[in-house]
Amino acid sequence: MDNNKSDSQIKSWFLIHCVVYLSVCLSFSVYGQEALTFEQFKVPEVADSPLKKVDFNSHPDGVFVEQKWQWMKASVVGQQANFAGHFYILSTGCGTGCQFNVVVQVETGKIMDTLTSGLGLCYQADSDLLIMNPKLDGFAENVPDWAYTYYYQFEEGKINLLKKDQLGFDGTCDFGQ
Numbered sequence: 001m002d003n004n005k006s007d008s009q010i011k012s013w014f015l016i017h018c019v020v021y022l023s024v025c026l027s028f029s030v031y032g033q034e035a036l037t038f039e040q041f042k043v044p045e046v047a048d049s050p051l052k053k054v055d056f057n058s059h060p061d062g063v064f065v066e067q068k069w070q071w072m073k074a075s076v077v078g079q080q081a082n083f084a085g086h087f088y089i090l091s092t093g094c095g096t097g098c099q100f101n102v103v104v105q106v107e108t109g110k111i112m113d114t115l116t117s118g119l120g121l122c123y124q125a126d127s128d129l130l131i132m133n134p135k136l137d138g139f140a141e142n143v144p145d146w147a148y149t150y151y152y153q154f155e156e157g158k159i160n161l162l163k164k165d166q167l168g169f170d171g172t173c174d175f176g177q
Contacts, residue, residue: 036151036162037171041129043085050078051088051106059111065102072102081106082175084128084154091121091176103154112157119147122173128154134176136168 054073056062065072069092076090083089087103094100094116101121103112119133132150136143148164 036129038124038127038129041127041153043126043128045085046125047081047086047106050080051076053109054104055109061114062111082125083123089123113159115159121176122169123176124174130154131169134169
């Protein structure tokens, strides 16, 4: 009886892990080698009100952002949404091959998310597609193992990875690189 129970447990364990593995594989293969475009991720509207303030206390990285980039307050106030309809992205250097990017909600001034890129960002005001390290053509035929273009979708205040590849983005960026 114990053998049957352990065989049953093994089969259940195997089945569960197969389902989890397949669902993870399928979630990343949804976009596979398909070229992603801003048109596939259009937002219904773009806010026409400018950013009035930045609420540095609204995000765990906010205090760091405020201390490091005091000038940010003056440089972003009055700016229109440049990403996903209701958000403004500020990108600033943080060293060689490093950009620190802050996503601010235009209507509230809340910092929604931050991310660090190595080769820039590409985004549009009317789309929630965000492309990190869009241009890899500077490497010619020899793209290093560490260099990837990452495609994200901004949903419910968070940046979610859709796919990554070493092909680069061959489209046009309204903002960013």
